[in-house]
Amino acid sequence: MMAPMEERPARPAYALYILLLLLAINSLSYADRHVFSVLIPAIKTEFGASDSLLGLVGGPGFVASYVLFSMPLARFADRWSRRGVLTLSATLWSAATAACGAAGNMLQMSIARLMVGIGEAGGLPPAQSLLASLYDERRRSSAMGVLSASTYIGVVLGLTGGAAVAAMWGWRWAFFALAIPGFPLALLLWLTGPRRSKAAQTPSDEPSESLWRAIRRCWSIPSLRLLGLGVGTFNIFGYAAAIWKPAFFMRSHGMTIVEAGSWLGIGAAIGGITGSLLSGVIVDRLRVRGEEWQLRVPAIAFLLAFPLFIVMFTLPGGAAVQIGGLRVPGVALLSILTGMMAAMWAGPSFGAAARLVLPHQRAQATAMLVVIINVIGSAFGPVLGGIVSDLLADRFGAESLRISLFSLSVLTIFGGLLFWRASVHYPHDLTRVGRSDEAPSLLGEGKMKESTL
Numbered sequence: 001m002m003a004p005m006e007e008r009p010a011r012p013a014y015a016l017y018i019l020l021l022l023l024a025i026n027s028l029s030y031a032d033r034h035v036f037s038v039l040i041p042a043i044k045t046e047f048g049a050s051d052s053l054l055g056l057v058g059g060p061g062f063v064a065s066y067v068l069f070s071m072p073l074a075r076f077a078d079r080w081s082r083r084g085v086l087t088l089s090a091t092l093w094s095a096a097t098a099a100c101g102a103a104g105n106m107l108q109m110s111i112a113r114l115m116v117g118i119g120e121a122g123g124l125p126p127a128q129s130l131l132a133s134l135y136d137e138r139r140r141s142s143a144m145g146v147l148s149a150s151t152y153i154g155v156v157l158g159l160t161g162g163a164a165v166a167a168m169w170g171w172r173w174a175f176f177a178l179a180i181p182g183f184p185l186a187l188l189l190w191l192t193g194p195r196r197s198k199a200a201q202t203p204s205d206e207p208s209e210s211l212w213r214a215i216r217r218c219w220s221i222p223s224l225r226l227l228g229l230g231v232g233t234f235n236i237f238g239y240a241a242a243i244w245k246p247a248f249f250m251r252s253h254g255m256t257i258v259e260a261g262s263w264l265g266i267g268a269a270i271g272g273i274t275g276s277l278l279s280g281v282i283v284d285r286l287r288v289r290g291e292e293w294q295l296r297v298p299a300i301a302f303l304l305a306f307p308l309f310i311v312m313f314t315l316p317g318g319a320a321v322q323i324g325g326l327r328v329p330g331v332a333l334l335s336i337l338t339g340m341m342a343a344m345w346a347g348p349s350f351g352a353a354a355r356l357v358l359p360h361q362r363a364q365a366t367a368m369l370v371v372i373i374n375v376i377g378s379a380f381g382p383v384l385g386g387i388v389s390d391l392l393a394d395r396f397g398a399e400s401l402r403i404s405l406f407s408l409s410v411l412t413i414f415g416g417l418l419f420w421r422a423s424v425h426y427p428h429d430l431t432r433v434g435r436s437d438e439a440p441s442l443l444g445e446g447k448m449k450e451s452t453l
Helices: 012-038 040-047 051-058 060-079 082-102 106-121 124-134 140-148 150-169 171-179 182-192 211-219 222-253 257-286 293-314 330-356 359-378 381-408 411-432
Strands: 320-323 326-329
Touching: 012 040, 012 051, 012 082, 012 106, 012 124, 012 140, 012 150, 012 171, 012 182, 012 222, 012 257, 040 051, 040 106, 040 171, 040 222, 051 060, 051 106, 051 222, 051 381, 060 082, 060 106, 060 124, 060 211, 060 359, 082 106, 082 124, 082 171, 082 182, 124 140, 124 330, 124 359, 140 150, 140 257, 140 330, 150 171, 150 257, 150 330, 211 222, 211 359, 222 257, 222 293, 222 330, 222 359, 222 381, 222 411, 257 293, 257 330, 293 330, 293 381, 293 411, 320 330, 326 330, 330 359, 330 411
Parallel strands: none
Antiparallel strands: 320 326
């Protein structure tokens, strides 16, 4: 039985348009996800919640639904319509974000965050799969790097934008402001997004694969399994930092909510976006020397990031440097550097996943990575950071959060080592699935064929 044909890459102008549209949609997804963290102090004051409870809502409260729905929605996208699943998902997470702003207590907030998780579960896998079909091998990692920048654009929108709106009109309006743009963008994707050509669809005579079998198939690929474990391990710390760094800036460095959101937003904008874009470009250039560089680049970035995190979490409160006439906090400068290093995994990883499976399995492979990352990372990171902080609070007071994040940062090393091991297996895994000698398609030889999907 023959596998589905590879979809022909789109014309450059259309491919760029869809890349930018997906960038905007996914940026809003991450903004809706991260705005909660900068609003924690205000939500804590209004509802009287503990750090541990807020950590549960910020981590497992969101991740539980995100993980449960990622694989089913990815399978639906692979077999039905990636455009349709992403459109419906963007509409749902936007409505749920608005519901967070309307919450009257922590129970309602928790339910709304669960719904945000369901919506966002159908976001990244179809988007990555769409992008892989629009760009050939020579440009795919670079395109994935651009899409990965949505994580950090979203952090800027969520932290900086959310903090600014909250300071002017209250924390509820921060949720509303980020929810509204999602609706027209979802409609635009539905009207103009690419439709899968019939040649690239799953053959009708192919037996239906169970969800468990699809998971086992992806898990059986050593490099895919190891890079998932590597990112998941790093993100125990990474997600804890994403949730708790605004509070750390406020408690240990005396910043206001607007200052914390602004400096973290600047760090994400400069460091995170730069790292995302550079990683794809570097990988596309180094792959000619050996396929292992696809995953070796993020491994090196993680290992270099660890000493920078150590300095960040041991820097005395209020330490700053003068740049021109501006007094810049030391932790803000370190956030730029650590953000750049920590951002270099996504584009290469999702680019690797796209090559390790057949075209009609890409959303599911991405979903498996997303599930591993969130089960290991964000399900444990935020709540673990909050629990350790609470346990140390009696002895260390406001500095308990600093010590909590400092202790978790060692996981950056383990993430880097797992990535390095994945890079060793990667060339062999490509050979096993028959894609190591994949000839580059000719970008611009025609737009994807339209269907009535």
